[in-house]
Amino acid sequence: MTRYRGYLIDLDGTLYKGERVVPSGLGFVESLEERGLSYLYFTNNSLRRPEQVAEKLRGFGYPAKPEQVVTSAQATAAFLTETLGSPSVYAIGGEGLKAALSEAGCRLTDQSPQAVVMGLDPAFTYDKMKTACLAIRAGADFYGTNGDLMLPTDEGLLPGSGSLCAGVAAATGVQPRFIGKPERPIVEYGMRRLGTTPEETLIVGDNMMTDIRAGVDNGIDTLLVFGGVTSPEEYRNGTVRATYTVGDLKEWEFI
Amino acid sequence: MTRYRGYLIDLDGTLYKGERVVPSGLGFVESLEERGLSYLYFTNNSLRRPEQVAEKLRGFGYPAKPEQVVTSAQATAAFLTETLGSPSVYAIGGEGLKAALSEAGCRLTDQSPQAVVMGLDPAFTYDKMKTACLAIRAGADFYGTNGDLMLPTDEGLLPGSGSLCAGVAAATGVQPRFIGKPERPIVEYGMRRLGTTPEETLIVGDNMMTDIRAGVDNGIDTLLVFGGVTSPEEYRNGTVRATYTVGDLKEWEFI
CATH class of the missing domain: 3.40.50.1000 (HAD superfamily/HAD-like)
Structure with a gap:
């Protein structure tokens, strides 16, 4: 029985670093596909349109479609129209x-x-x-x-x-x-797009202060992967606790 | 016996407001000239060169020469070369x-x-x-x-x-x-240009948080004139105390 049915996955620092792909990120997304789990690419970047983000991800080898991308720009637009018409x-x-x-x-x-x-x-x-x-x-x-x-x-x-x-x-x-990570609006928007409850959702990322706090502050479990923004030492000295930590995404067992 | 031999006088809000001259400002500067007291035009504005500031003041009718202007840009340049060569x-x-x-x-x-x-x-x-x-x-x-x-x-x-x-x-x-008002470097630079001691110097201005604090924080007496940035009500509710306050510069008696 799989606990987490929906994954919200950070991009830069997690699936790629600058212009280099993270190889275990490719395996991670492949495993999600094989297991039939839902996932979205979940980014604070507001510069690019979803089509552009998906194109960049496909360039690294990820099976990314525009409708699988959640940006802080989309979450902001959704929040504004919900609250202000x-x-x-x-x-x-x-x-x-x-x-x-x-x-x-x-x-x-x-x-x-x-x-x-x-x-x-x-x-x-x-x-x-x-x-x-x-x-x-x-x-x-x-x-x-x-x-x-x-x-x-x-x-x-x-x-x-x-x-x-x-x-x-x-x-x-x-x-x-x-609106973006670690704030509630983007997290709620992401789950609505995934169609999952907080209990079924896992936030995956490399940044303790955005990805992991997004989970901690909003009652969602998190998977912190080292090698991006947050180092193991910073994490040990910090106060934000991830549900799971891995040194590399290939260690994750898709519980 | 005149106590204040040197005046550091704020510009916008004190001698003019936007594009309008403050008429009692003209009388104030004329009185300084008649009494043979030293004074400098003392501004946080760093955009314009002293020649341009003097030209603007002459346009309002003030007897301003470039060497009578102290800007935060000049004070910053002086501070940098004193501390860094x-x-x-x-x-x-x-x-x-x-x-x-x-x-x-x-x-x-x-x-x-x-x-x-x-x-x-x-x-x-x-x-x-x-x-x-x-x-x-x-x-x-x-x-x-x-x-x-x-x-x-x-x-x-x-x-x-x-x-x-x-x-x-x-x-x-x-x-x-x-570097600029209310900080010490511009105040020391202004007094050095005036050639006066702190006891002989008076800072004149309309802004409690820049002009008057420049005096209070650096042991120099101050004259606050209402009608610019700081209102009498804000002043009453504030904690910064000017040595003297006037509703109009024509009330000042050049002690």
């Missing part, structure tokens, strides 16, 4: 964020929006920051796709979505509501 | 900041700088933020011209220099050392 939104972010918001029925505008949504934006400017601040001061709600302060890349640790939000929060005195 | 600096900011740093002997570069200096930058981008973060992670010292989180303008409260710094601080975990 079809709101007008000023969005700072990449193509993935703007597409997700539009597809969910949000109207994108920089004129008197009901909500400001910030994700990672390599084309971020002072003018965008200014537009966001004036809208928030005029009463717009403030959302962040995800609170990650840093983005690990081959160039080094670059500013993440949460650091862009920090500047707007400082200038307005308003803290954003974050 | 002739450092290589990655500067984010306007023409005023870059000119001040170059004139003081700093070498501007985006390659392995010894220091990162951030001021207000209407042309701020993600790429600049990224360059700053990578430099700070590689060991560069981190300075901010001034910590103002907001910038009052006719458009509303825009993001200030301190809010741009907040994003970089979030992404690096390193807090900047601020």
Whole structure:
């Protein structure tokens, strides 16, 4: 009898690292397929559309379809339309964020929006920051796709979505509501897409502060794999406890 | 016998508001001239060069020469060269900041700088933020011209220099050392330019948290004028105490 019927699997640091595939990740997903278990690719990245994420995964050898991808952009768009109807939104972010918001029925505008949504934006400017601040001061709600302060890349640790939000929060005195891991909205959205209960779901990832906290804070079991962001030493010194830890995904027994 | 021989006078909110002169400011500066008292125009604004600041003041009718202007950019450049010699600096900011740093002997570069200096930058981008973060992670010292989180303008409260710094601080975990009001470096630099002791100096301004704290934190008397940033009610509810308060600069008796 299999306990976990649905897997929410982190991408960068877990299934690949930068531009290199994690070989045991391929075996892991293959085993899920063979056992007929449900799974979704579960990422805080809001830059790319699901089709682009799936294409990148297929490039590494994963059997990824766009409908198997959950991004923080999609979770944010779903959260906004559930709570605000079809709101007008000023969005700072990449193509993935703007597409997700539009597809969910949000109207994108920089004129008197009901909500400001910030994700990672390599084309971020002072003018965008200014537009966001004036809208928030005029009463717009403030959302962040995800609170990650840093983005690990081959160039080094670059500013993440949460650091862009920090500047707007400082200038307005308003803290954003974050949607991505480890927050509840993306976890609930992921389970709804999987069609599983919390008891049947397992969150898999390499990052103690996003993947594992997403489980711990929302009552879902977790599998931490070392070799990505969180080292065994950091984990030992930390206070967040995963349900299971492995040094390599090939150790997992699909209980 | 005149107690205060040297005045450090704030600009925006004190001598003018946006594009309108404060008429009693003109009388105030005229009285300083008649009495032969020393004074400097003392601003946290780092965007413009002293010549440009003086020109703006002359446009309002003030008898301003470039050598009477103290900007946070000049104070930052002076502080850097005193503490680091002739450092290589990655500067984010306007023409005023870059000119001040170059004139003081700093070498501007985006390659392995010894220091990162951030001021207000209407042309701020993600790429600049990224360059700053990578430099700070590689060991560069981190300075901010001034910590103002907001910038009052006719458009509303825009993001200030301190809010741009907040994003970089979030992404690096390193807090900047601020130079402008209310910090000590700009106050010491202003007195050195005036040639007065703390006991002989008076800081004049409209902002309790920058102008008046600059005096309180550094043992210098202060004159708070209402009608700019700080209202009488905010002042009553605050904990920062000015040495003197006036509703209008024409009430000041030049003791």
